[in-house]
Amino acid sequence: MKDVRVLEVKQSVFANNDKQAEELRKDLKRRKVYLLNLMSSPGSGKTTTLMRTIEALKDEMKIGVMEADIDSDVDARTIASTGVKSIQLHTGGMCHLDAEMTRQGLDGLEAGDVDLAILENVGNLVCPAEFDTGACKNACILSVPEGHDKPLKYPLMFTVCDVVLVNKIDVMSYFDFDMEKCMEYIHMRNPDAKVIPICAKTGEGIGEWADWLRSEVRAWQE
Amino acid sequence: MKDVRVLEVKQSVFANNDKQAEELRKDLKRRKVYLLNLMSSPGSGKTTTLMRTIEALKDEMKIGVMEADIDSDVDARTIASTGVKSIQLHTGGMCHLDAEMTRQGLDGLEAGDVDLAILENVGNLVCPAEFDTGACKNACILSVPEGHDKPLKYPLMFTVCDVVLVNKIDVMSYFDFDMEKCMEYIHMRNPDAKVIPICAKTGEGIGEWADWLRSEVRAWQE
Numbered sequence: 001m002k003d004v005r006v007l008e009v010k011q012s013v014f015a016n017n018d019k020q021a022e023e024l025r026k027d028l029k030r031r032k033v034y035l036l037n038l039m040s041s042p043g044s045g046k047t048t049t050l051m052r053t054i055e056a057l058k059d060e061m062k063i064g065v066m067e068a069d070i071d072s073d074v075d076a077r078t079i080a081s082t083g084v085k086s087i088q089l090h091t092g093g094m095c096h097l098d099a100e101m102t103r104q105g106l107d108g109l110e111a112g113d114v115d116l117a118i119l120e121n122v123g124n125l126v127c128p129a130e131f132d133t134g135a136c137k138n139a140c141i142l143s144v145p146e147g148h149d150k151p152l153k154y155p156l157m158f159t160v161c162d163v164v165l166v167n168k169i170d171v172m173s174y175f176d177f178d179m180e181k182c183m184e185y186i187h188m189r190n191p192d193a194k195v196i197p198i199c200a201k202t203g204e205g206i207g208e209w210a211d212w213l214r215s216e217v218r219a220w221q222e
Numbered sequence: 223m224k225d226v227r228v229l230e231v232k233q234s235v236f237a238n239n240d241k242q243a244e245e246l247r248k249d250l251k252r253r254k255v256y257l258l259n260l261m262s263s264p265g266s267g268k269t270t271t272l273m274r275t276i277e278a279l280k281d282e283m284k285i286g287v288m289e290a291d292i293d294s295d296v297d298a299r300t301i302a303s304t305g306v307k308s309i310q311l312h313t314g315g316m317c318h319l320d321a322e323m324t325r326q327g328l329d330g331l332e333a334g335d336v337d338l339a340i341l342e343n344v345g346n347l348v349c350p351a352e353f354d355t356g357a358c359k360n361a362c363i364l365s366v367p368e369g370h371d372k373p374l375k376y377p378l379m380f381t382v383c384d385v386v387l388v389n390k391i392d393v394m395s396y397f398d399f400d401m402e403k404c405m406e407y408i409h410m411r412n413p414d415a416k417v418i419p420i421c422a423k424t425g426e427g428i429g430e431w432a433d434w435l436r437s438e439v440r441a442w443q444e
Contacts, residue, residue, distance in 0.1 A: 041264045041345075042367075042375065043372060044258055068373065069375055070378075071376075071377050073373075095317065095346075095348040095349050114289060122348065123375065123376070124317075124349075125345065125346070126319050126344065127346075129414070143265075144441050145365065145393070146263075146266075152293070152296075153294050154292060154293075155291075155292065156315070168367065170396075171393065171396050171397075175391050186301075
């Protein structure tokens with residue numbers, strides 16, 4: 001299997017993460033790099049969704065992926081197999097990424113020439129929501145087996161996300177998952193959130209998601 | 223629906239959580255209260271497993287449940303419907319419970335007369351593993367849809383857990399889940415971990431889990 005680069009990212013020494021995040025966003029705007037922060041629980045399908053996203057968009061734009069994990073490099077190896085730029089970020093036990101860690105990741109990725117950089121954040125519905133990474137937009141994946149009540153229990157995550165991908169809709173009939181309630185709860189947290197039901201395994205819904213992402217990247221680069 | 227008590231627990235002012243945890247464990251031993259710390263990702267089935275556990279053991283021992291959540295009281299309402307003592311702990315955005323918060327919860331629960339107190343920790347595979355709550359044992363639930371690779375990615379959780387319940391085995395055939403690999407990865411982290419495959423929805427495996435918990439409580443009270 002292809003070797004992947006592993007970068008140990010260090011927590012910010014700066015007290016003001018929000019300021020660092022704003023500065024990173026300005027840099028990205030200047031360099032015409034669109035950064036997406038992708039968050040979710042462990043095992044909701046971030047990496048499989050990323051594989052589909054790369055497949056859908058890699059012929060139209062340069063993509064780079066940062067895989068943040070506490071340990072292991074299994075996800076970065078999977079991503080590297082698609083041929084896009086990728087790097088594994090190890091957080092040294094940290095449960096989230098801040099703006100400075102994200103900047104270190106982008107430097108490590110040598111992201112200057114990519115159109116779309118995607119940060120796969122640590123699998124966690126709590127802490128990553130508290131830290132602005134400097135991304136242009138936040139996305140989260142909620143998978144059907146996790147249940148439609150998650151926006152009630154993890155309010156901040158669904159408040160800060162611009163788009164929610166509801167994944168694993170192929171197994172909907174095996175779980176007590178109410179899509180209507182799910183949408184209602186998400187919109188209680190963020191009335192403007194875009195909700196896209198997908199199945200990363202079969203590719204269902206990926207077209208709509210790729211359309212959204214494409215128009216985001218184009219608008220950012222104008 | 224029955225009203226539940228909601229307690230806002232505050233983070234410890236003590237620097238040394240390990241010391242607080244040891245003291246709490248000694249208190250619990252003196253009072254013959256067995257405390258189990260139950261952890262998992264969001265949506266892996268902690269509450270449903272608890273419902274089954276209560277059903278299996280409530281005629282033999284007094285049970286009390288603390289439901290920790292960042293927000294909402296849906297889980298505590300569910301538990302309250304079984305008739306056992308229960309309380310909702312709100313962590314005010316905190317991603318885990320420490321020993322002092324657990325002590326506040328036990329006081330709020332008035333747990334002095336229970337044989338088995340269960341703390342349902344915040345749904346998170348990262349942070350709760352870092353804080354000794356003072357519990358006698360740690361358990362975690364890993365559900366089939368999350369994937370068998372989770373012990374590779376969230377090493378500390380599987381290192382600190384004495385028992386791992388592999389839940390939702392009824393949907394095994396719909397997911398690429400390798401139970402043998404899962405066991406291997408768990409034992410890489412903790413060779414002594416007991417692994418019990420269960421289906422909280424149907425009750426499969428709950429007997430073995432209840433047997434383990436019963437013998438733990440009895441040994442603690444001797």
